[in-house]
Structures are given as C-alpha cells and as structure tokens.
Amino acid sequence: MGRSADLPRSAGERDGDDTGCNVLHADMDAFFASVEIRARPELRGLPVLVGGAEGRGVVAAASYEARRYGVRSAMSMGQALRMCPKAVVISPSRGAYTEASAAIMKIFADFTPVVEPLSLDEAFLDVSGALGLFGRPADIARQIRRRIFDEQQLTCSVGIAPIKSVAKLASGSCKPNGLRVVSRDGLFDFLHPLPVTALWGVGRATAEPLRRLGIRTVAELAQTPLDTLRRAVGSATASHLHNLANGRDDRVVSPRNPEKSISTDRTLLHDLLTEADVARELLRGAGEVSERLRHLGRTARTVGIKIRFADFTTLTRVRTLAEPTDSSSVVYAASLELYRALDLDRPRVRLVGVKVENLRPAGAATQLALDWGSGQDDNRNTAADRVVDALAARFPDAAVGPATLLRTTSHVDHAVRNMPAESARSQVGDNKSPRTTRNRRS
DNA sequence: TCTGGGGTCCTAGGACCC
DNA sequence: TCTGGGGTCCTAGGACCC
Numbered sequence: 116m117g118r119s120a121d122l123p124r125s126a127g128e129r130d131g132d133d134t135g136c137n138v139l140h141a142d143m144d145a146f147f148a149s150v151e152i153r154a155r156p157e158l159r160g161l162p163v164l165v166g167g168a169e170g171r172g173v174v175a176a177a178s179y180e181a182r183r184y185g186v187r188s189a190m191s192m193g194q195a196l197r198m199c200p201k202a203v204v205i206s207p208s209r210g211a212y213t214e215a216s217a218a219i220m221k222i223f224a225d226f227t228p229v230v231e232p233l234s235l236d237e238a239f240l241d242v243s244g245a246l247g248l249f250g251r252p253a254d255i256a257r258q259i260r261r262r263i264f265d266e267q268q269l270t271c272s273v274g275i276a277p278i279k280s281v282a283k284l285a286s287g288s289c290k291p292n293g294l295r296v297v298s299r300d301g302l303f304d305f306l307h308p309l310p311v312t313a314l315w316g317v318g319r320a321t322a323e324p325l326r327r328l329g330i331r332t333v334a335e336l337a338q339t340p341l342d343t344l345r346r347a348v349g350s351a352t353a354s355h356l357h358n359l360a361n362g363r364d365d366r367v368v369s370p371r372n373p374e375k376s377i378s379t380d381r382t383l384l385h386d387l388l389t390e391a392d393v394a395r396e397l398l399r400g401a402g403e404v405s406e407r408l409r410h411l412g413r414t415a416r417t418v419g420i421k422i423r424f425a426d427f428t429t430l431t432r433v434r435t436l437a438e439p440t441d442s443s444s445v446v447y448a449a450s451l452e453l454y455r456a457l458d459l460d461r462p463r464v465r466l467v468g469v470k471v472e473n474l475r476p477a478g479a480a481t482q483l484a485l486d487w488g489s490g491q492d493d494n495r496n497t498a499a500d501r502v503v504d505a506l507a508a509r510f511p512d513a514a515v516g517p518a519t520l521l522r523t524t525s526h527v528d529h530a531v532r533n534m535p536a537e538s539a540r541s542q543v544g545d546n547k548s549p550r551t552t553r554n555r556r557s
Numbered sequence: 558t559c560t561g562g563g564g565t566c567c568t569a570g571g572a573c574c575c
Numbered sequence: 576t577c578t579g580g581g582g583t584c585c586t587a588g589g590a591c592c593c
Contacts, residue, residue: 173561
C-alpha cells in the first residue's frame with residue numbers, strides 16, 4: 116500500500132456548521148474484514164466474510180462487496196454463503212484486530228485525551244479541548260481519517276454532532292469512508308425522519324411494542340407522551356428514548372471505566388452429553404477468565420456459568436464467594452459446583468460459559484485472605500497460576516495448563532469425579548498442583 | 558434465519574436488617 | 576405479635592450493542 120495515496124471511494128464528506136459540535140464518533144469500516152484484506156491484498160475487491168468457518172459459525176464481519184449480496188454480521192455462515200456463494204471465508208485473527216485497534220486508539224489520543232472506546236473499532240472523542248491546537252471539529256476529523264489511512268491503510272467514518280447519540284447515528288449514515296457533520300440547527304431534520312430502530316438501544320424486543328403504538332419514526336416517538344411510552348417499554352427505556360428522540364443526550368464522553376465482568380463462552384462443534392465433557396469446558400473457561408483477571412491485577416467475588424442446551428434454552432447461575440479470588444482452581448471448583456447443582460437429566464449441552472464479576476483490585480483480596488487466616492492455599496494456587504501464566508507468555512505456542520485439557524476423555528472423567536463439590540465454598544480446592552495437600556484448619 | 562463471543566445495563570423477586 | 580417501608584445484597588433472565 117502506498118503511503119499518502121488518496122483516501123479511496125469516499126462516501127463523501129457532508130460538511131456543515133460544526134459550531135458546538137464537539138463530539139466525534141469514529142467507526143472503522145468493516146473492521147475485521149478490512150484488517151484481513153490488508154494482510155492479503157489479493158482479496159481486495161472480493162466479498163470477504165470473517166467468522167467461524169465450520170459448523171455453527173456466524174458472520175463477525177463482512178466486506179462491503181459481500182454486503183451487496185445482503186450479507187450482514189451475526190448472520191449464520193451457512194445462510195451468508197447461500198446468499199453469496201463466492202465469498203471468501205476467513206477465521207478471525209483476534210491478535211491482528213487488537214493490534215490495529217491499539218494503533219487507532221493511539222491516533223485518537225494524539226488529538227484529545229477524552230476518548231471513550233466502545234469496542235475494538237469505534238470510539239467517541241470529545242474535542243472541545245483540542246480546537247485551539249488542531250482546528251475546527253471537522254478539520255480534526257479529517258486529520259484523524261488521514262492518519263488512520265496513512266498509518267494503518269484502513270478507512271473509518273466519522274460523525275460529528277453536539278451530542279453522542281447523534282454523532283453515532285451520523286457516522287453510521289455516511290459509511291463507508293465518510294464524514295458527516297450534523298449541526299445544532301440541522302439536528303431534527305437529521306433525526307426525525309429516521310426509523311426508531313436506528314436509535315441506539317432499540318432492538319427487536321423494544322421495536323415491537325413501539326410498532327403496536329404506531330410509532331415507526333423518531334419524530335413519532337418524540338411526540339408520544341412519556342406515560343404512554345412507559346407503559347409500553349418500561350420506565351428507564353421510555354425516558355431514555357424519549358430524550359434521544361427530542362435531541363436530548365447529556366451523557367458526556369468519558370474514558371472507559373474499569374471492566375465489570377470477564378467472561379468466556381464457547382459453542383461446541385457437537386453437543387456435549389457427559390458431565391466430564393462439560394467439566395472440561397468449565398476448566399478451560401475458568402482458566403481463561405482467571406488468567407485475564409491476574410493479567411489485569413484484579414480479583415472477582417462472583418463466579419457464574421452459562422449453559423445452553425441443544426434446543427437453545429439457556430441457564431445462568433452465579434454464586435458469590437466468601438472471598439474474592441483470581442485462582443483458576445477456585446473459579447473452576449465454583450463453576451463445577453454450580454453445574455452439578457443443576458442436576459440435569461441427560462442434557463445435550465451446546466454452549467458452556469464461565470464468567471466472573473464483582474471485580475476489585477487484587478491487593479485488597481490478598482489482604483482479606485490473610486486476615487481470614489485461610490490465605491495459604493489461596494496463595495499457593497495463585498503461585499501455581501502465575502507460573503502457568505509466565506510459561507504461557509514465554510512459550511505462546513506450547514500447551515501450558517491443566518493436564519486434563521491435554522488428555523482424552525477417560526482421564527478427564529476420573530479427575531473430575533474426584534473433585535470434591537465443597538471445594539468452592541471452602542476455597543481450598545486445587546486439583547492442579549500435585550504438591551498441594553488439602554489440610555483444612557481443624 | 559437452526560442462530561458467535563465479548564461485554565453493559567435493567568428488571569424483578571427474595572432475603573435480611575433496621 | 577402484626578404490619579409497613581426503605582435499603583442493600585444476591586440471583587436469574589433478558590435486551591441490547593458491536
């Protein structure tokens with residue numbers, strides 16, 4: 116890719132009076148697909164789908180060429196391929212997206228410290244403090260788009276407005292590779308003709324009661340009495356939507372708060388039929404979320420599981436522990452106990468997930484554990500976990516982790532069945548380190 | 558249309574305490 | 576002993592977003 120080439124195929128820049136329009140919403144175009152195409156230029160111009168290629172996959176991102184066939188993200192891969200049989204399917208490469216995302220966020224930060232990432236590929240920026248240095252909001256947006264293209268060979272679309280909700284709608288309306296200013300004066304001309312489903316927070320379940328009230332456009336929503344809306348969609352949603360429809364959004368751009376939960380779940384290629392198989396997935400999930408906890412220097416007080424069955428019904432169970440933890444074995448023991456408490460009869464399990472929430476800094480947890488006098492085993496668990504983390508970081512390609520994840524089913528079965536159920540409560544469970552004895556305080 | 562994976566927020570009910 | 580209200584914590588599920 117040549118540097119300083121012209122930005123390609125711009126959807127156009129709709130510039131207007133940007134006075135007081137200090138909120139920018141920047142959104143990468145078909146981000147995952149664009150990153151893949153950047154790595155394999157021979158794919159440029161072709162319909163490209165990123166997502167699970169085998170079995171139960173869905174589309175995570177589609178290039179604009181693929182979208183012309185009606186393909187949308189979240190569509191099942193099978194359906195997408197029926198609509199667009201010539202599409203090239205690529206498995207997601209998370210590392211590449213994370214890396215590109217970091218580079219883009221860094222570019223944003225060069226213009227203003229007030230950046231609120233919404234996901235890997237989009238962010239709000241408040242540029243009110245940057246006007247003296249970089250010019251008007253629309254000028255800042257142009258410089259950002261230029262730098263992202265020059266340095267990352269990727270395009271993004273930027274919406275510029277006085278408030279967040281409208282900036283987001285504006286960027287969506289000028290995709291791909293566009294720029295759009297919605298001025299204070301032009302706010303309602305832009306907002307009111309839109310369908311209510313365009314509003315952030317109106318999905319299928321909310322659209323339906325609105326439709327029954329005869330509300331299809333934002334203008335109609337704006338004119339509906341608040342009480343009527345409350346009865347239809349509940350109090351919080353009603354006032355939120357009513358405000359947005361009337362151009363009121365007092366949310367400020369604020370850098371991301373620390374994460375409130377960490378979860379991982381996995382849809383299996385084939386349904387799981389035995390507790391041993393489910394336990395192995397819980398072990399994997401517990402290991403993943405715990406490793407991320409330790410990496411972030413945080414601990415969790417609440418552990419949860421998610422189980423989805425073949426008929427797609429889904430159960431969630433959570434348990435709050437006596438003490439916060441970042442230990443893989445404690446999280447695993449708690450999740451296994453939650454699963455066993457379901458007491459399922461011949462389940463067909465399609466998805467297994469593990470989640471931790473109620474997060475807090477790790478330092479506080481250690482202190483608490485020592486105070487309780489039961490910290491010894493916890494600390495030993497964590498020490499073993501840290502060794503595993505370090506090995507995994509040093510040798511990313513090696514399989515470092517619980518031995519049961521490396522073995523075949525019969526061994527797993529044995530290991531799992533010997534795991535005492537009360538270990539989560541007592542927080543002394545450690546089925547990973549053979550040296551650890553389970554000497555409870557008598 | 559046989560339906561991913563990572564999050565956030567809201568609601569509602571129950572337990573418990575004052 | 577009965578009744579009520581308010582606050583907080585916990586749990587389950589659902590809606591929504593990308």
